[in-house]
Amino acid sequence: MATPKTSFRVPFWRGDQKCPQISILGDFNVHHQLWLSSPFTDHPGELVFNFAIFHDLEQRVQHPTRIPDRLGDTPNILLFFTSNPSAYAATLSSPLGSSYNNLIFVSCPISPIPPQDPPKRRFLWCFASASWGDLRRYHVDFPWNDYYFRVRDPSLCAACITEGRVSGMKAYIPHSFSQPKPSKPWFNTT
Known part of the structure; x- marks a missing residue:
């Protein structure tokens, strides 16, 4: 052979x-x-x-x-x-x-490789400096039934809950953002 x-x-x-x-x-x-x-x-x-x-x-x-x-x-x-x-x-x-x-x-028709989504900024939470009492009051006073459970679709309900939780975290837990680094390709294009 x-x-x-x-x-x-x-x-x-x-x-x-x-x-x-x-x-x-x-x-x-x-x-x-x-x-x-x-x-x-x-x-x-x-x-x-x-x-x-x-x-x-x-x-x-x-x-x-x-x-x-x-x-x-x-x-x-x-x-x-x-x-x-x-x-x-x-x-x-x-x-x-x-x-x-x-x-x-x-x-073989050659087409460019589809671009990847740019890296997203990520929250970096400083839990040691959080105002836990204020965050607790935020969740106690929040109108759960009016906001979270007004929809019957479980996916929409989960999205509303996530939005409300993150809103409280942003208000009472200090945070910063990561600086996304450009990704390097895993193969050599030459």
Whole structure:
């Protein structure tokens, strides 16, 4: 089995979740009867098949890419696996010049990585200097039924309770704000 040439691209987005994207392209010289339409299955073909299944990779090249030039040669398929198959289109063209391999063209529209939300300022509470008696009176005197429980939706009720609690904390617990630092990317863009 030849050493494959590999290509890795990261990241791609799946919903709100950042996931690493795996793309592997290579001349593996493997055969698998059911999966790669080969006339037989060999051990490397089984290994590559199991690897692709285990890592949820899809083969994008579906037709033989090597034209047999001698009797008894088998047509090979160059492999292009990816974890994000909808991002790639693979097409085959006639060989260039005297090559015995079809030309494989794989396209992937490149789009910028969506910007991340800027870091939010966070409250830093100084509980040691809080005016606990005043905060207690604030909660005792607060019109709970009129404000918190006027809505029937539990999510809205929870939002109202949070708003009232934070309002009391801001009034009676000294606080400051953190200075958000710009986040550094976890990968090198060069």
